[in-house]
Amino acid sequence: xxxxxxxxxDKNLRTGGLALLGALAMLGxxxxxxxxxxxxxxxxxxGGTTQIASEAxxxxxxxxxxxxxxxxxxxxxxxxxxxxxxxxxQATDTVRIGQRDIASYIARNDDSVAITGTATFxxxxxxxxxxFHKIQCFCFTExxxxxxxxVNMPVLYYVDPAILEDEFMADVEQIxxxxxxxxxxxxxxxxx
Numbered sequence: 633x634x635x636x637x638x639x640x641x642d643k644n645l646r647t648g649g650l651a652l653l654g655a656l657a658m659l660g661x662x663x664x665x666x667x668x669x670x671x672x673x674x675x676x677x678x679g680g681t682t683q684i685a686s687e688a689x690x691x692x693x694x695x696x697x698x699x700x701x702x703x704x705x706x707x708x709x710x711x712x713x714x715x716x717x718x719x720x721x722q723a724t725d726t727v728r729i730g731q732r733d734i735a736s737y738i739a740r741n742d743d744s745v746a747i748t749g750t751a752t753f754x755x756x757x758x759x760x761x762x763x764f765h766k767i768q769c770f771c772f773t774e775x776x777x778x779x780x781x782x783v784n785m786p787v788l789y790y791v792d793p794a795i796l797e798d799e800f801m802a803d804v805e806q807i808x809x810x811x812x813x814x815x816x817x818x819x820x821x822x823x824x
Contacts, residue, residue: 699728700728700729700796701726701727701728701729702726702727702729702791702795702804702805702806702807703724703725703726703805703806703807704724704725704726704727704733704735704791704806704807704808704809705723705724705806705807705808705809706720706722706723706724706725706735706737706808706809706810707720707808707809707810707811708720708737708810708811708812709810709811709812709813710749710812710813710814711812711813711814711815713814713815714747714749714813714814714815715741715742715743715747716739716740716741716742716743716747716749716777716813717738717739717740717742718737718738718739718740718811718813719737719738720735720736720737720738721735721736721737721738721784722735722736724806727790727791729791729792729793729795729796730790730791730792730793731790732767732788732789732790733788733789733790734786734787734788734789735786735787735789735809736784736785736786736787737770737784737785737786737787737811738782738783738784738785739775739777739782739783739785739813740777740780740781740782740783741777741778741779741780741781741782742780743779744779745779746776746777746778746779747776747777747815748774748775748776748777748815748816749774749775749776749777749813749814749815749816750771750773750774750775750813750814750816751770751771751775751811751812751813751814752771752811752812752814753769753771753809753810753811753812754810755807755808755809755810756807756808756810757804757807759798759800759801760795760801760804760807762792763791763792763794763795763798763801764789764791764792764807764809765789765790765791765792766787766788766789767788767789767790768786768787768788769787769788769789770785770786770787771787771811774816775813787809789809791807
């Protein structure tokens with residue numbers, strides 16, 4: 633009987649080690665899932681995720697000489713815990729495909745304390761995300777607004793001429809660019 637116990641103990645130890653290794657692998661995948669999903673969305677435009685473009689990319693698109701236009705609708709909202717007034721400066725704009733354009737959003741902190749927010753964004757229809765390229769955007773950084781402060785937040789963008797080659801985009805006449813501000817962190821008090 634004593635000869636059987638070491639093999640059962642060895643099996644239990646091996647099973648425990650495999651279970652621990654499996655749990656660590658699952659934990660690692662859990663932490664990697666969000667950045668990997670974000671990378672996937674940015675590369676493919678999945679879920680309306682817009683693309684980030686450089687000035688060189690914008691220049692190349694502008695040189696395509698496309699004469700077709702598309703309507704862009706601008707949308708703005710805030711999370712419940714962000715007491716800001718947030719709206720687009722204009723509701724819609726018609727832009728030439730491949731040409732840079734600028735949109736402005738206006739944000740005002742209606743609270744009595746400074747609030748730092750960060751904007752999430754998406755594009756509808758979702759398949760348009762891979763063709764909507766932002767060159768400069770307030771959504772790339774956190775925004776801190778002092779009590780009563782109102783700011784103009786520009787977005788420099790263009791619609792990639794490749795949109796004209798996508799059969800799934802053939803009937804799309806309007807793209808909606810939507811932003812939602814969320815609280816990023818509590819304001820640091822300077823009162824003593």
